[in-house]
Amino acid sequence: MAVTAAPLGDAAVRCVVDDLAQAHALHAAVTDAQMPGVVNVVPTWRCVVVTVTDPVFVPSVLDFVVSVDVAAALPRPAREHQLTIHYDGEDLDDVAARCGIGVATFTERHSQSDYVVAFLGFAPGFAYLSGLPAALSVPRRATPRARVPAGSVGIADGVTGIYPAALPGGWQLIGHVDERLFDGQLTPPALLAPGDRVRFMPA
């Protein structure tokens, strides 16, 4: 299927595609095109939102996005990251019990899976990772925490998230990573980007 696109308000375009890989392909195509007036391109699961500085730029963005053959677009060579994880999260025992397995089995299966950075949002450098085995999926915590420490790795509803800074959060915490995920003084400021591959290496 081709890209379905419509104006979002009068200064943005919302594109719908079939899957995450197509969203990443379209994000890359729009970014690489360096179109005048485009100020942000945000991919998520099946959606790409392109924001422009003024309504005059909407028609050219609409024309461009529907011309992109996202199904045929070759994926960029994915960057790969190995993050050092300590499985010491406050919710780990509870999460493993909910999955009906021991903690050792849980951490082994979690660290043997391949993850892909689906998108970033919520806060600078906060990555949402796809690839959690269905057997390890648990819902969000009933009561969110007011403060989750930086580096925490959480899971919720089949998605793995990594907290780049101390933030409020409702994810089930299974551990933390050593790597620094966001630094405003660096270019690019975020360690992870949409489409990147991630492996968790137990410390």
Added chain:
Amino acid sequence: MTALRVLRAGPRTTLQDGGRDMLAHLGVPRAGAVDRRAMHQVNSAVGNSPTATVLESTLGGDELEADADMVVGVGGAAAEQVVRLRMGERLRIPRAEGGVYVYVAVAGGFDVAPVLGSRSRDTLSGLGPAPLQPGDVLTVGALSAPPPDVAPMRDDAVGERVPVFSGPHLGLVGRQLFAEFLSAQWTVTPAADRVAIRLSGPRLRPQVDGIDSEGVVPGAVQLPPDGQPVVLLANHPPTGGYPLIAVVAFAALPAVAQSRPGARLRFVEAAQPRYR
């Protein structure tokens, strides 16, 4: 080195410019001036590029002292004026009237170190120059202004009702919610900041509590499960998980952003331009 010294500053007085572009996919909010039209106006009044760094004061009342002769422009929620300050003279930023955000530009622009390509304070994530405090010295940039990098915003008048476009998730939440949103009168609550203003009115009942996260834009009207709409402003996070029932028309956003708590808002469907 020409500079302005901060003598008095409210807790929410910051520097802002056009914002951080092309970083939202890394989770970085664009930030920038909440009332972009006012930023353009005060900059144009002193010969700056429209998105040169300006001072954004919440409600005004701040005080600055010039350490050299300079020209400043005031606008936003205060009468537009251009003021020539002599060395040692003080500028008392007027109290906001009929709005929230007062802007001050100085000919040459405020010259602070950019962070990720912008001098805006991102009040959601804490990037960029810290909120202003008494004793801060704001260096003024080179007097030769660069050529405008964007066209100034058109000063479209906003009528009694705020024009909005229908949102992309009405199929999920129920199409009748858009009609209910348009027919109600909404009050701006005190829970208002650079990120969003929250509206209070009749409870809308969405058929879903949330959606898979998607990119959001300034002016997007989110509907959380409590049924009270939230209008996103300049410092919104890049993605959101609540359905969007409407999006404020671009030209009407500055007026909405300047709405004070207690202000009453009504919305009307805008005609969608035909693009193709």
